[in-house]
Amino acid sequence: MIYLDNAATTPVREEVIxxxxxxxxxxxxxxxxxxxxGRKAKAKLEVSRRLFAKDMGxxxxxxxxxxxxxxxxxxxxxxxxxxxxxxxxxxxxxxxAVLDSVAFLADKHxxxxxxxxxxxxxxxxxxxLQSILAQEQAATCAVAxxxxxxxxxxxxxxxxxxxxxxxxxxxxxCDAVQSGLTHSIHVKELGIHGMSFSAHKMxxxxxxxxxxxxxxxxxxxxxxxxxxxxGLRPGTENxxxxxxxxxxxxxARKEQASFRTHTLELKQHAIQLIKSKYPEAYIGSGEAPHxxxxxxxxxxxxxxxxxxxxxxxxxxxxxxxxxxGSHKQSHVVEAMGLPTDFVxxxxxxxxxxxxxxxxxxxxxx
Ligand SMILES: Cc1ncc(COP(=O)(O)O)c(C=O)c1O
Numbered sequence: 376m377i378y379l380d381n382a383a384t385t386p387v388r389e390e391v392i393x394x395x396x397x398x399x400x401x402x403x404x405x406x407x408x409x410x411x412x413g414r415k416a417k418a419k420l421e422v423s424r425r426l427f428a429k430d431m432g433x434x435x436x437x438x439x440x441x442x443x444x445x446x447x448x449x450x451x452x453x454x455x456x457x458x459x460x461x462x463x464x465x466x467x468x469x470x471x472a473v474l475d476s477v478a479f480l481a482d483k484h485x486x487x488x489x490x491x492x493x494x495x496x497x498x499x500x501x502x503x504l505q506s507i508l509a510q511e512q513a514a515t516c517a518v519a520x521x522x523x524x525x526x527x528x529x530x531x532x533x534x535x536x537x538x539x540x541x542x543x544x545x546x547x548x549c550d551a552v553q554s555g556l557t558h559s560i561h562v563k564e565l566g567i568h569g570m571s572f573s574a575h576k577m578x579x580x581x582x583x584x585x586x587x588x589x590x591x592x593x594x595x596x597x598x599x600x601x602x603x604x605x606g607l608r609p610g611t612e613n614x615x616x617x618x619x620x621x622x623x624x625x626x627a628r629k630e631q632a633s634f635r636t637h638t639l640e641l642k643q644h645a646i647q648l649i650k651s652k653y654p655e656a657y658i659g660s661g662e663a664p665h666x667x668x669x670x671x672x673x674x675x676x677x678x679x680x681x682x683x684x685x686x687x688x689x690x691x692x693x694x695x696x697x698x699x700g701s702h703k704q705s706h707v708v709e710a711m712g713l714p715t716d717f718v719x720x721x722x723x724x725x726x727x728x729x730x731x732x733x734x735x736x737x738x739x740x
Pocket of ligand 1: 470
């Protein structure tokens with residue numbers, strides 16, 4: 376199998392599996408227990424929390440473990456609303472976890488929201504953002520703009536966005552799920568109030584995520600019960616998952632530079648092959664080294680192209696895994712206003728991929 380869908384999920388790496396197994400066999404105590412067995416687990420939990428906090432420039436009290444980025448995103452936006460946000464702002468190419476949370480929260484809390492357009496290059500207009508922030512100056516705004524787009528690989532200008540949020544006293548949330556392997560984001564330098572990551576996009580296990588939430592915010596939880604995760608996320612922590620996530624994170628940080636170099640080389644190789652096979656192909660301008668968004672001129676349907684690839688043992692996708700099977704044009708392609716007579720695909724590279732895999736995949740497109 377040739378797996379070129381690493382933005383959908385990544386395999387769990389062996390070092391991570393070893394940590395998870397050890398946690399289940401040896402350190403299985405409940406971190407809330409006060410006896411030695413529990414304290415041992417608690418110590419490991421807090422070491423993991425500090426690792427994430429240090430890398431992001433946050434306090435460890437600002438790191439919360441969740442079931443994944445979808446939960447982290449909703450929790451962050453809910454907390455912004457509970458802390459007084461009266462107008463929510465996102466952009467059309469955000470992940471559905473953001474778009475649906477914004478729409479739901481705005482409706483549920485009777486507040487307004489704006490969804491910014493993006494250019495053909497997938498970028499938001501800073502002028503448009505500024506104009507909404509200025510227009511809404513009587514209301515506290517909360518802005519949710521992702522770093523790396525999961526489909527187009529477009530990277531938004533976090534510094535400029537956060538500067539605007541600072542100038543207008545707006546909360547700023549950044550979904551950084553697709554940047555976990557490629558970027559280090561310092562939340563305090565950037566003035567970010569909330570940020571999400573997901574372990575399964577980083578060679579960690581599924582069902583574990585992380586939320587950074589600024590300590591200045593009063594916290595509201597989704598569920599009620601115990602006081603775990605400082606009340607923000609009650610319930611016994613997923614210890615094997617969290618320790619596995621921490622290992623995946625530690626290795627990702629160590630290998631960040633080589634991961635970038637390796638995936639960028641694969642991306643450039645793929646672009647060359649696509650261009651020579653389909654001179655009129657659309658090649659996305661997204662700067663993420665590990666995500667290539669491209670379009671080919673064909674009368675075939677997207678599903679047919681993907682199925683043919685699948686029959687040849689090539690795993691590729693048209694975009695977000697959560698949206699697959701919907702048979703609708705991707706909301707990212709629509710938002711970018713790309714021509715409709717192309718089939719758009721996402722090839723996302725991982726640390727184990729090789730150029731010969733790319734050769735094989737493109738020969739079968
Ligand atoms: C950009 C982005 N945000 C959020 C998510 C949701 O992450 P999770 O699967 O951890 O809920 C994904 C995963 O598809 C993603 O790519």
